[in-house]
Amino acid sequence: MSISSYDGRALINGKRVEALDGQTFDCLSPVDGRRLTTVARCGQADVDAAVAAARAAFEDKRWCGLAPAARKRVMIKFADQLLAHAEELALMETLDMGKPIKYARAVDVNSAANCLRWYGEAVDKIYDEIAPTASCALALIQREPMGVVGVIVPWNYPMIMAAWKIAPALAAGNSVVLKPSEKSPLTALRLAELALEAGIPPGVFNVVPGYGPEAGSPLALHMEVDCIGFTGSTRVGKQIHVMAGQSNLKRAWTELGGKSPNIVFADCPDLDKAVEAAVGSIFFNQGESCNAPSRLFVEASIQDKFLEKALALAPKYLPANPLNPDTIMGAIVDKTQMETVLRYVDSGKKEGASLLFGGEQALSETGGCYVQPTIFAGVNPGMTICREEIFGPVLSVLSFTDAAEVVRQANASVYGLQAAVWTRDINKAHGVARALKAGTVHVNQYDEDDITVPFGGFKQSGVGRDKSLHAFDKYTELKTTWIRIDSPV
Numbered sequence: 001m002s003i004s005s006y007d008g009r010a011l012i013n014g015k016r017v018e019a020l021d022g023q024t025f026d027c028l029s030p031v032d033g034r035r036l037t038t039v040a041r042c043g044q045a046d047v048d049a050a051v052a053a054a055r056a057a058f059e060d061k062r063w064c065g066l067a068p069a070a071r072k073r074v075m076i077k078f079a080d081q082l083l084a085h086a087e088e089l090a091l092m093e094t095l096d097m098g099k100p101i102k103y104a105r106a107v108d109v110n111s112a113a114n115c116l117r118w119y120g121e122a123v124d125k126i127y128d129e130i131a132p133t134a135s136c137a138l139a140l141i142q143r144e145p146m147g148v149v150g151v152i153v154p155w156n157y158p159m160i161m162a163a164w165k166i167a168p169a170l171a172a173g174n175s176v177v178l179k180p181s182e183k184s185p186l187t188a189l190r191l192a193e194l195a196l197e198a199g200i201p202p203g204v205f206n207v208v209p210g211y212g213p214e215a216g217s218p219l220a221l222h223m224e225v226d227c228i229g230f231t232g233s234t235r236v237g238k239q240i241h242v243m244a245g246q247s248n249l250k251r252a253w254t255e256l257g258g259k260s261p262n263i264v265f266a267d268c269p270d271l272d273k274a275v276e277a278a279v280g281s282i283f284f285n286q287g288e289s290c291n292a293p294s295r296l297f298v299e300a301s302i303q304d305k306f307l308e309k310a311l312a313l314a315p316k317y318l319p320a321n322p323l324n325p326d327t328i329m330g331a332i333v334d335k336t337q338m339e340t341v342l343r344y345v346d347s348g349k350k351e352g353a354s355l356l357f358g359g360e361q362a363l364s365e366t367g368g369c370y371v372q373p374t375i376f377a378g379v380n381p382g383m384t385i386c387r388e389e390i391f392g393p394v395l396s397v398l399s400f401t402d403a404a405e406v407v408r409q410a411n412a413s414v415y416g417l418q419a420a421v422w423t424r425d426i427n428k429a430h431g432v433a434r435a436l437k438a439g440t441v442h443v444n445q446y447d448e449d450d451i452t453v454p455f456g457g458f459k460q461s462g463v464g465r466d467k468s469l470h471a472f473d474k475y476t477e478l479k480t481t482w483i484r485i486d487s488p489v
């Protein structure tokens with residue numbers, strides 16, 4: 001497939017279609033500003049058509065009626081299809097949202113394929129339950145697919161965020177309508193084609209690209225959608241819960257923002273590793289990661305040494321052409337997000353933080369959207385850059401002297417997605433990990449990740465968990481069937 005042939009039409013009921021009113025929007029590349037293609041600008045009528053197709057597919061049982069082992073085989077083929085088209089998908093993702101091709105291929109494609117395979121593999125190994133009731137009755141507790149699942153995802157890991165939801169939803173037997181971000185719609189559309197080729201029947205997996213209020217809201221408000229899986233900002237996540245309540249009380253699961261604290265004590269077992277993780281994790285994916293450790297608390301006695309090492313590493317992350325296989329920091333997703341990041345940098349400077357590195361737009365001659373990796377020290381908890389999610393390559397460094405106080409500051413956030421603590425003292429590690437209000441706490445590392453563990457947050461970082469077997473709970477209903485037993489013996 002050549003770049004000029006990227007197909008931006010929706011995929012509804014197994015067919016590529018224009019938006020019903022013929023509207024489109026331009027899909028621009030943040031790599032160099034070029035127009036990649038035009039994309040169907042779906043609205044209410046297109047969402048209605050996609051939901052109707054999904055509903056029909058669910059009711060006639062063309063997918064949910066298959067034995068779990070049969071769905072498993074198709075899901076595994078779907079995963080294989082991603083790997084067979086890995087280069088194409090990686091290139092599309094890089095051009096569409098700016099991440100380095102190296103990671104688009106090694107992380108995004110592989111993780112999405114692994115996720116599809118894992119839920120496919122799991123689905124014929126989960127048993128239902130029989131309750132320990134009295135002998136005159138039998139109570140069966142069974143999971144049933146919900147029906148039509150609406151999925152709305154952001155642009156930072158387009159394929160992975162989609163896979164975390166569509167994999168358990170489809171494996172469990174649901175039909176899906178996916179609305180990708182308007183900033184990165186292309187791989188979602190291609191995934192739906194690959195799903196068809198793998199044998200997922202038409203109508204079971206539909207994709208409606210478009211803007212949030214135009215295509216996302218109709219999905220969240222739809223009376224025929226039984227469940228909505230959302231990943232995105234806390235601001236929109238709150239609206240999703242309202243829309244679920246305003247319509248049919250559909251189940252609403254939200255994976256939202258973060259401002260994750262990373263606490264490094266002076267007795268950290270490996271300072272170089274801690275510095276590499278602190279810097280590498282905030283700059284990975286251009287800082288556009290919900291779980292990026294954007295608040296770094298360093299014990300005062302090691303702060304100078306820590307910052308010296310961090311500043312030595314920072315130039316390695318200066319952005320470069322994401323299509324170059326050696327690049328590790330690419331482009332910010334679009335001009336709007338780049339300007340948001342630069343506004344936060346300005347607010348950091350104005351509110352009195354010390355800018356130690358970066359802080360400027362980069363590579364503007366390319367026509368793309370690039371920001372230098374940025375490190376602020378002397379940050380205090382009241383500053384905007386310390387309170388708000390920036391979603392860009394900006395690290396805020398704070399220093400501390402007291403363990404109880406640093407935990408209090410770490411928890412003083414509306415978010416609670418992830419956190420980390422670095423210490424060689426096992427009591428301190430466990431004590432601080434227990435005290436931190438976060439869905440995931442890392443000890444002496446930041447990058448371990450696996451499909452087997454749940455992902456999600458406390459507080460305003462969302463409701464529910466992606467990944468692991470727990471994700472099946474989101475896309476299935478529990479049904480109890482009581483059977484009376486009048487035993488003749």
Ligand code: NAD
Pocket residue numbers: 152153154155156157161179180181182210211212213215216217220231232233234235236237239255256257258289290291389391417455456457461462
């Ligand atoms: P966003 O909330 O602006 O958009 C997310 C999705 O919602 C997009 O598809 C968008 O079109 C849609 N949307 C926007 N307005 C809508 C509306 N009124 N009704 C229905 N849908 C609507 O977020 P974003 O900028 O795309 O993504 C960045 C955010 O996502 C960050 O806050 C980040 O932390 C979060 N995120 C969270 C996780 C997690 O697992 N917790 C993972 C990745 C990203």
